[in-house]
Amino acid sequence: xxxxxxxMGLAAAFLLGLAPxxxxxxxxxxxxxxxxxxSLKNALDETAAAWVKETGKPAPKISYAASNxxxxxxxxxxxxxxFLSADLDWMDYAAGKNLxxxxxxxxxxxxxxxxxxxxxxxxxVALAPGVDLSAALGQGRLAMGNVDSVPAGKYGKAALEKxxxxxxxxxxxxxxDNVRAALLLVSRGEAPLGIVYTTDAAADPKVKVVATFPEDxxxxxxxxxxxxxxxxxxxxxxxxxxxxxxxxxxxxxxxxFTVLNKPANAS
Numbered sequence: 091x092x093x094x095x096x097x098m099g100l101a102a103a104f105l106l107g108l109a110p111x112x113x114x115x116x117x118x119x120x121x122x123x124x125x126x127x128x129s130l131k132n133a134l135d136e137t138a139a140a141w142v143k144e145t146g147k148p149a150p151k152i153s154y155a156a157s158n159x160x161x162x163x164x165x166x167x168x169x170x171x172x173f174l175s176a177d178l179d180w181m182d183y184a185a186g187k188n189l190x191x192x193x194x195x196x197x198x199x200x201x202x203x204x205x206x207x208x209x210x211x212x213x214x215v216a217l218a219p220g221v222d223l224s225a226a227l228g229q230g231r232l233a234m235g236n237v238d239s240v241p242a243g244k245y246g247k248a249a250l251e252k253x254x255x256x257x258x259x260x261x262x263x264x265x266x267d268n269v270r271a272a273l274l275l276v277s278r279g280e281a282p283l284g285i286v287y288t289t290d291a292a293a294d295p296k297v298k299v300v301a302t303f304p305e306d307x308x309x310x311x312x313x314x315x316x317x318x319x320x321x322x323x324x325x326x327x328x329x330x331x332x333x334x335x336x337x338x339x340x341x342x343x344x345x346x347f348t349v350l351n352k353p354a355n356a357s
Contacts, residue, residue, distance in 0.1 A: 122150035122325045123169060125160040127176035127313065128268040129201070129242065129286075132293045134174070136341040141332050147325060156268035157181075158239040164189045164318060171326035174198070174315045176269075176287075177241035181314040190316040198333060199313035200348040202288045203245050204302045206276055209295065213283065217301045221255040224262070226283060231264040233275035233284035241311075242269035246285035249307040273297065287311070289346040312350070 126134055131154050138150050153160070153170070157180040164170060165187050173190060175181040178197075184190050205223075207213045213226045223232060235243030243265065250256040266272040269286050276284040277296040284297075291299050315333060317326045332338055339349050 120323065120325070121148050122171050122323055122329055124150050124152045124172045124174065124329075125164065125168075125170040126152055126154055126172075126174040127157045127160070127241070128154045128270040129176055129290055130154070130174055130313070131270065133289070133341045133345040133347060136344075137333065137338040138329075140337055140341070141329060144337065145328075150329065154268075154270070156235065156240045158241075159267070161189070169320070170318050171321040171323045172315060172330060173318055174313060175241075176201075176311075176313055177244070177309075178312055178314055180241070181316065184316070189319050191319055191321075192316070194327065194330060195314055195316035196330075196334065197312050197350050198315045199342060200350055201311040201313065201346070202302055202305070203242060203249065203285055203308065203311065204288045204291055204299045206273070206284045206286055206291050206297045207282060207300050208276060208279055209298045211282065211298070211300070213300050215283075215300050217249075217253060217303050217307075219253050221250070221253045223255060223259045223283060227259065227262055228282065230282040231262050232259050233264045233266060233272040233281035233286075235269045235272050236265045236267065237263070240266070240268055242272070242285065242287055245308045245311055246303075248309065249285075249303040252307040253304075287346075292346045313347075 134152060142149050157175040157177060161180045161184050164173060164184055173184060185192055205215060205217060215226050234246045237243040237247040247256060264275060264281055269290055272284050273286045273290045273294055275281040277294050288302060291297055315330060317330060342349050
């Protein structure tokens with residue numbers, strides 16, 4: 091009988107010892123997981139910090155990458171509660187694969203693309219029909235996101251094609267996995283010119299905008315957001331609501347985004 095009591099006492103003590111760990115694990119499951127386009131990093135980090143301060147919720151875990159890579163990760167079963175894409179095509183892809191809750195989808199932001207150079211560059215290029223970047227590039231390369239899959243790369247290629255300048259530089263392109271990687275190539279001086287979002291250029295003091303591409307030279311640059319199909323975290327909808335409100339507007343506008351805040355089907 092004494093042995094049984096001792097065993098029961100040890101079991102109770104063991105369970106009591108596990109209680110903090112179990113509680114921590116449960117709390118950890120409530121952490122909001124967000125997949126977001128790389129170009130959103132500065133604005134979204136600031137927005138998430140403000141949300142945590144206002145609500146007392148755990149800090150979201152945000153994974154930044156190219157929209158195509160994030161959509162593929164969702165398709166392969168990677169867990170996330172929210173998906174913020176840098177173009178409509180990859181959100182459409184996620185919707186077609188039944189990876190999002192369509193009723194939660196909204197088009198949140200708009201952006202522009204620009205030709206950038208290092209902050210001390212003397213490059214002077216007019217992004218007009220017939221543009222030729224060859225002289226400004228010299229022996230260097232044009233840094234861009236992958237032109238077949240990364241949204242910023244696709245927009246950049248489309249713009250140069252529309253202006254008649256793609257064939258002159260297509261063999262001088264350094265394609266990066268995402269737009270922030272392309273930005274870094276210019277920021278480090280590894281490429282004399284690059285094509286990134288204007289918001290990326292604003293985030294790095296080591297680069298400057300040489301010229302902004304005409305809006306009619308490429309498809310509209312829109313950022314949709316949606317709750318993922320498998321998310322059971324109530325904070326997903328709460329954070330999405332916050333993204334659409336005044337609390338997030340300032341952070342997005344400070345980085346140069348245009349806040350749209352309208353249903354995706356109105357785009």
